[in-house]
Amino acid sequence: MQIADLLRYDSSRVDQTLVYILTLGVVDAYRNLGIATALIREVIKYASSIPVCRAVYLHVISYNNPAIHLYTKMSFNCIRRLHGFYLINGQHYDSYLFVYYVNGGRSPCSPLELVTVIVRCMKTGLKSMAAKLMMAKVKWPKGNETRGPVLTPNKRMTHIECSGLEYV
Template identity: 70%
Template structure:
């Protein structure tokens, strides 16, 4: 795999992925991901068959490499009404089992769509330069330009902490954890489902969110009650408060004397 010498301030440009990128795209996927993708997937990417994509290139590299991919993102549009549990192939977008997990879906609007991010990667030498964020922004802008699109969603393997941090930073919402979603080298791994809402899309009110609302109202009610009790307490005459204090002190004094005399106190 190519190991370029990165300039101190590389000039990164973004463009659609083209048929001429086929070989380097395959090499990048093989290097960056533990999953092996079918040749059909790459053919669909470079020829824009049901898949949209953006590539990042370093225009400051020497001639012959200035237009070579150093990062990429691939995505596809899926109909919100679809509810397939498993993809038809390894590159298909695994649609959510229940669309309610993603957004408040209006079944009367059959044209609502979602954009699923299939793959995202940046050559190691070019990481921490904001390239991944810029590629995701391209997907966000594209999704926002589609009037029927309500959300962008994706899956992240549970141990990929840098990716999880990135998506949270970019205002993606973690909707749920999917147990055993990935099967890699015979071992199952969990994944997190992340969603970014566009064009008025919004998440449904989950049971956890309902509980949070109820608890919030209860806390507010208790705070209001405590405030009223404090207000009523302030209205008690000062002389009555002093009388109660003297009685308390007298009782405590008797108890102390009894304790000193007997050496112990029964409770």
């Protein structure tokens, strides 16, 4: 999976770009002085000044808890854990992919879009069920107990497409 797939970014479009933070580190003696925060703010400011830039993104090794805390505190979104991303001294380590959206950039599946897709699927499914019920043959059971009609099952399977998701 490419970074573009995770960031709603189309690399074939020349009117979109991303900014990547390759490495950021602060020497122990100068930590907790706001240096990393100031540097990241400058990168975000720079990316925001490029009208076609959609996001700032970076990878962080999974055991670097201070960095993970910093990125989270600065409103970066953790998009994915990438297994075996780093190879250090012959050992594989996982990475987290963090992203900070700028200039209207957004995730390929925002919470609002997810709710919209679910509602659209439910609406389509209910319409389909209603149509099937209306078209189904109605048979009344024989005997004294007539609680209601018995619907004859339709031999066709219902197939609904919904924003790339299929339900059968």
